[in-house]
Amino acid sequence: MTEPHATRALRLGTRRSKLAMAQSGLVAEAVSQVTGRPVELVEITTYGDVSRAHLAQIGGTGVFVTALRDALVRGEVDFAVHSLKDLPTAQPEELVLAAVPEREDPRDVIVARDALKFTDLPRGARIGTGSPRRMAQLNAYARSHGLDIETVPIRGNVDTRIGYVRDGELDAVVLAAAGLNRIGRIDEVTDFLSVDTVLPAPGQGALAIECAADNAELIAALAELDDPVTRAAVTAERSLLAALEAGCSAPVGALADLVADGQIVKEMRLRGVVGTTDGTRVVQLSTTGPVPDTHDGAGALGRALADEMLAQGAAGLMGERAH
Numbered sequence: 516m517t518e519p520h521a522t523r524a525l526r527l528g529t530r531r532s533k534l535a536m537a538q539s540g541l542v543a544e545a546v547s548q549v550t551g552r553p554v555e556l557v558e559i560t561t562y563g564d565v566s567r568a569h570l571a572q573i574g575g576t577g578v579f580v581t582a583l584r585d586a587l588v589r590g591e592v593d594f595a596v597h598s599l600k601d602l603p604t605a606q607p608e609e610l611v612l613a614a615v616p617e618r619e620d621p622r623d624v625i626v627a628r629d630a631l632k633f634t635d636l637p638r639g640a641r642i643g644t645g646s647p648r649r650m651a652q653l654n655a656y657a658r659s660h661g662l663d664i665e666t667v668p669i670r671g672n673v674d675t676r677i678g679y680v681r682d683g684e685l686d687a688v689v690l691a692a693a694g695l696n697r698i699g700r701i702d703e704v705t706d707f708l709s710v711d712t713v714l715p716a717p718g719q720g721a722l723a724i725e726c727a728a729d730n731a732e733l734i735a736a737l738a739e740l741d742d743p744v745t746r747a748a749v750t751a752e753r754s755l756l757a758a759l760e761a762g763c764s765a766p767v768g769a770l771a772d773l774v775a776d777g778q779i780v781k782e783m784r785l786r787g788v789v790g791t792t793d794g795t796r797v798v799q800l801s802t803t804g805p806v807p808d809t810h811d812g813a814g815a816l817g818r819a820l821a822d823e824m825l826a827q828g829a830a831g832l833m834g835e836r837a838h
């Protein structure tokens with residue numbers, strides 16, 4: 516006899532990294548609450564987990580996500596949790612972004628030796644990051660503020676990256692605040708980078724819960740975990756990314772937030788940046804519009820900013836174009 520549907524465990528497909536397991540654990544609990552069903556974690560290895568190549572070299576788009584999406588399409592798992600910033604902008608038609616929960620801190624942070632802040636790093640300091648977006652903005656800031664830094668391409672999980680600082684190989688590494696928060700290591704941050712210095716990746720700090728497009732019952736339940744403001748913000752950020760035709764490893768930063776006058780929310784602001792990794796050329800613009808209440812409205816904000824950025828030569832600054 517099959518188990519009654521209402522109590523069968525929902526299968527959550529997850530990567531095995533510490534960060535992915537932490538994120539999936541948080542979401543599993545929330546999903547269990549809204550569905551009344553137990554959630555079991557199904558571990559899946561993605562290309563991004565096994566390849567040693569630098570992200571920019573292996574092409575970026577979707578390396579952490581494809582295997583999870585394949586398992587969803589094959590019906591091996593019921594839903595998957597992704598870091599939204601790792602999710603390609605193209606949405607497969609068999610799948611749907613059922614929920615985007617409230618975003619946490621979108622900022623990038625520095626973990627440096629001797630509790631150093633970014634602007635206090637000594638001349639010639641070596642800063643590890645595998646992200647062209649972070650390289651471009653850190654180098655641009657350094658150039659315009661008389662700092663002398665060297666960005667060093669690295670990759671690997673959080674332990675590996677912070678390890679480069681602990682063992683003295685690098686002076687600092689750049690990471691996302693959200694990831695460190697989720698794995699309980701936010702105390703190791705020595706500097707929270709203002710978004711005026713480094714705009715985060717589109718979707719950074721937000722999670723995406725994805726399931727099969729024909730699973731109406733689960734989609735309805737997961738909708739309870741959706742945060743409409745986060746959804747609108749990340750939709751605008753991702754439509755900017757898509758309209759620039761840039762992959763997730765391209766040097767594109769974007770952040771949408773609400774502009775309030777006292778308690779009253781006035782508008783949504785979208786900021787975007789692209790630059791060459793050496794920081795010599797940067798296009799950074801922002802736009803505002805009414806707070807979008809539809810997917811199309813948020814998309815239009817992103818596309819409008821992309822058009823302005825392209826008119827200022829943004830396309831010529833992106834080395835890693837999506838194929």
Ligand SMILES: NCc1[nH]cc(CCC(=O)O)c1CC(=O)O
Pocket residue numbers: 598599600601689690691692693694695718719720721722
């Ligand atoms: N590319 C790896 C990745 N994907 C999501 C996060 C952090 C969590 C988030 O941004 O939601 C990280 C690590 C990092 O950039 O430090």
